[in-house]
Amino acid sequence: xxxxxxxxxxxxxxxxxxxxxxxxxxxxxxxxxxxxxxxxxxxxxxxxxxxxxxxxxxxxxxxxxxxxxxxxxxxxxxxxxxxxxxxxxxxxxxxxxxxxxxxxxxxxxxxxxxxxxxxxxxxxxxxxxxxxxxxxxxxxxxxxxxxxxxxxxxxxxxxxxxxxxxxxxxxxxxxxxxxxxxxxxxxxxxxxxxxxxxxxxxxxxxxxxxxxxxxxxxxxxxxxxxxxxxxxxxxxx
Amino acid sequence: xxxxxxxxxxxxxxxxxxxxxxxxxxxxxxxxxxxxxxxxxxxxxxxxxxxxxxxxxxxxxxxxxxxxxxxxxxxxxxxxxxxxxxxxxxxxxxxxxxxxxxxxxxxxxxxxxxxxxxxxxxxxxxxxxxxxxxxxxxxxxxxxxxxxxxxxxxxxxxxxxxxxxxxxxxxxxxxxxxxxxxxxxxxxxxxxxxxxxxxxxxxxxxxxxxxxxxxxxxxxxxxxxxxxxxxxxxxxx
Numbered sequence: 001x002x003x004x005x006x007x008x009x010x011x012x013x014x015x016x017x018x019x020x021x022x023x024x025x026x027x028x029x030x031x032x033x034x035x036x037x038x039x040x041x042x043x044x045x046x047x048x049x050x051x052x053x054x055x056x057x058x059x060x061x062x063x064x065x066x067x068x069x070x071x072x073x074x075x076x077x078x079x080x081x082x083x084x085x086x087x088x089x090x091x092x093x094x095x096x097x098x099x100x101x102x103x104x105x106x107x108x109x110x111x112x113x114x115x116x117x118x119x120x121x122x123x124x125x126x127x128x129x130x131x132x133x134x135x136x137x138x139x140x141x142x143x144x145x146x147x148x149x150x151x152x153x154x155x156x157x158x159x160x161x162x163x164x165x166x167x168x169x170x171x172x173x174x175x176x177x178x179x180x181x182x183x184x185x186x187x188x189x190x191x192x193x194x195x196x197x198x199x200x201x202x203x204x205x206x207x208x209x210x211x212x213x214x215x216x217x218x219x220x221x222x223x224x225x226x227x228x229x230x231x232x233x234x235x236x237x
Numbered sequence: 238x239x240x241x242x243x244x245x246x247x248x249x250x251x252x253x254x255x256x257x258x259x260x261x262x263x264x265x266x267x268x269x270x271x272x273x274x275x276x277x278x279x280x281x282x283x284x285x286x287x288x289x290x291x292x293x294x295x296x297x298x299x300x301x302x303x304x305x306x307x308x309x310x311x312x313x314x315x316x317x318x319x320x321x322x323x324x325x326x327x328x329x330x331x332x333x334x335x336x337x338x339x340x341x342x343x344x345x346x347x348x349x350x351x352x353x354x355x356x357x358x359x360x361x362x363x364x365x366x367x368x369x370x371x372x373x374x375x376x377x378x379x380x381x382x383x384x385x386x387x388x389x390x391x392x393x394x395x396x397x398x399x400x401x402x403x404x405x406x407x408x409x410x411x412x413x414x415x416x417x418x419x420x421x422x423x424x425x426x427x428x429x430x431x432x433x434x435x436x437x438x439x440x441x442x443x444x445x446x447x448x449x450x451x452x453x454x455x456x457x458x459x460x461x462x463x464x465x466x467x468x469x470x471x472x473x474x
Contacts (some may be wrong), residue, residue: 107458108457164248164250168402204449206447210345220345221344222401228401
């Protein structure tokens with residue numbers, strides 16, 4: 001168990017190109033971390049892993065717990081070793097992300113943040129399960145379900161990736177939410193903190209695991225998928 | 238020891254931006270692999286690691302063995318598990334690289350190759366040790382020493398990185414050479430095989446270790462270093 005290492009299965013570019021089929025079991029994924037985010041098999045919902053349990057927030061708004069044999073196409077996980085950073089009160093998304101970004105000189109590292117407490121508003125999205133033949137992530141994201149909840153307590157779990165890794169991961173911040181009562185969550189679009197604790201975990205190492213058992217991955221020709229960066233921006237932000 | 242994992246210390250983009258000071262000891266590096274390539278402290282020579290020994294080919298053409306306490310700014314290492322692929326005879330660089338690239342559907346993976354045997358011609362370069370304030374890699378590479386040897390036996394050790402990782406590593410092929418009698422080597426510019434065995438090792442995982450102890454790395458602003466891809470192309474190919 002290496003708390004200095006962030007582990008990722010597959011790449012954002014693979015998702016962008018339409019590789020939505022699950023290629024790693026939940027059991028295998030959880031060997032590499034007890035905390036994380038990802039997407040479900042066939043883009044079926046937004047995933048968040050807290051304390052070793054993998055929650056799926058579907059496009060119908062349900063929150064399920066995935067089982068060891070379930071498969072995921074893309075996920076980022078780490079072993080939790082978050083250090084308390086500061087208390088944040090009555091502050092919107094942009095100011096909060098700016099505060100996280102300026103807390104340490106980590107712009108060239110991968111790191112994770114958790115915001116745990118009360119939120120006056122959280123807006124999330126979740127993507128519908130796709131059927132084959134798969135379209136691109138950008139097209140799938142256009143049909144996302146958007147949810148909003150006010151006065152909700154829970155945990156926002158996010159990752160920062162250096163811009164050099166945009167395409168491999170989402171350059172900048174990428175974060176999901178799960179309500180404390182497990183009835184709301186998803187990929188976060190916007191939020192306002194009421195009163196929450198910020199904690200941070202930096203990583204010295206980033207490990208990419210490629211979906212080598214997938215013929216679709218092995219045969220993927222990225223030359224046919226132009227401008228991955230702009231597609232990631234449209235799909236993930 | 239994970240033979241499916243390629244380990245890299247620092248990134249090509251960091252080198253491109255002028256982070257030439259060694260930030261990992263040879264002793265630490267060799268914990269992560271017995272085979273590899275890299276560059277010396279202050280860009281002092283081209284490194285090649287074979288069977289756990291790290292050789293430095295300097296710009297004066299000398300081949301030294303680095304010691305455990307020596308520091309390196311950039312290196313890529315793996316534990317050798319090469320599988321025989323084919324015999325190559327009387328063939329130039331481009332045809333040989335094309336043959337390696339088309340041997341397996343690995344264009345989206347990291348993999349390594351070794352070509353061991355007789356070469357009718359090998360042309361290499363090595364970069365001079367730089368002094369502070371450091372210039373960029375592209376500028377340093379302009380002052381490289383170029384060597385050529387005919388009828389030489391030895392080992393060419395190379396890595397292929399997917400284009401998605403260009404900037405993190407050198408997208409495409411990057412390979413160094415060491416003569417069997419250890420009196421010639423370096424970063425390979427051109428070659429012609431006389432009679433050599435090709436062996437390959439694919440990796441399911443790529444682990445990036447960031448030079449987190451370096452303030453210069455932490456403070457590096459890539460926005461001040463435009464067009465890393467073109468600089469890598471000019472410096473490394």
